[in-house]
Amino acid sequence: MALHNRISRQELKDRILNDPTPRTTISFYCYFRIEDPAVFRNTLYRALTELGVMGRIYVAAEGINAQISVPSANVDAFRSYLYSYPELDGLRLNIAVDDDGKSFYVLDIKVRNKIVADGIEDETFDMANKGRYVNAEQFNQLSDDPDTVIIDMRNHYEFEVGHFENAIEVPSDTFRDQLPMAVDMMEANKEANIIMYCTGGIRCEKASAFMLHKGFKNVFHLEGGIINYTNQVKEQGLANKFHGKNFVFDQRLGERITEEIIAQCHQCGKPADTHVNCVNDACHLLFIQCDECREKYDQCCSTACQEVIHLPVEQQKELRKGADKGRNVFNKSRQRKPKLNGG
Known part of the structure; x- marks a missing residue:
């Protein structure tokens, strides 16, 4: 085989x-x-x-x-x-x-070298010393305490379309950047109860171990992440403290948790939380687009890309030569952000 x-x-x-x-x-x-x-x-x-x-x-x-x-x-x-x-x-x-x-x-x-790219090079770091698991019921109880800090260990574009109540965003494109950022953000609160969460649990489990490694005392992480939390909430009839959509890294690009739409179209600003990739093969920018803009711009992120997709195929291939898209994700916080029409 x-x-x-x-x-x-x-x-x-x-x-x-x-x-x-x-x-x-x-x-x-x-x-x-x-x-x-x-x-x-x-x-x-x-x-x-x-x-x-x-x-x-x-x-x-x-x-x-x-x-x-x-x-x-x-x-x-x-x-x-x-x-x-x-x-x-x-x-x-x-x-x-x-x-x-x-x-x-x-x-x-x-x-791969690691199942989650973390940038950790300290040989004394040990995943065996990780934070304490909390299930959905325990998460809800802990989060009711105003002194509990809830940290979202997902990328900025995941946070944008859905997150837990009162969660703190660590605004970054990559997990490896978020780890030291989370430590810096919480440096003055090493005794606080900290709950870390992510999509399915893998990132927040490693993040909890990293926080303990850096001297934090009371670190928890949501067992099974947002996915397991949502299933437990439904099965047990618990209050749901997650709002919006859960971004997922497959063809769906998201799964609906609540009917709330907490994000906006990156082109016109209307309420929207559907992530798409620009159909221009030289771009493929990941961004949020409403149905109206999807039709207006032929599923493109800009009029420039819209013009490209209507060129002859051979001309499009020439334009793509040598192009490096890198991590081509729309980020409102960047100074050099992609220019989306209407955004």
Whole structure:
């Protein structure tokens, strides 16, 4: 069996979009020691391909981080396979809140240095010394205390469309930048109760360990992140303290938690929380766009990009040569922000 996909991604995407097979979107992670990540990766690829799993999985010596889509009929078989590894037996699986089954269309499993890029080079840092888990009920109780500090460990564009009540944003594009920023922001409050949260738990778990490493005393992190919190709130009939949409890193780009729209279209300023990528292949800027602007600008971020997409294909290819999009995300806080029409 091949250990990599050999079919074009567009063909695979078309297959998924036209496939009526019910699928379930699942995310999970686990920090544990993997002696040979490459061997583990190949074994995983073979097994998950047989089960029809699609998604994005990172494997490193420190563990595994996965966002996947599984044929619903194979969820139990997938769980049984995953739990066959002693370190993963009984691992919590986060089931997507708002799922159309079209979250992924290819299986990518990559070996990385770390499952979350953190920029930590201190060899004395130890993930075993992490903050205390809190479930949804405990989170609500702690957050009712006005002296509790709630820190969002997601990127700025995730925070923009949805977050917990009274949460503090650490305004950055990357997790590696957020860690020292969070320490600096809280330097005068080392004795305070601090709750850290993220989408599925992986970033806030590492962040809680980093805060303890830096001398903070009372650090908690939301078990399973926003996804698990939302499911627990629904199951237990608890008050929901999250408002808006939860940004997710798959084809959906978000799952609806509440009906509130707390963000604005980056082009016209109307209430909107739908993230899109500019359809100009030389741009692909990630930004928020309302339906009216989507139609007005042909799914582009600007009239300049709109003009490009109507050029002959060969001319578009010439314009793309040598272009470096980098982390092409709209950020209102940057001095050199992309210029969106109407924004």
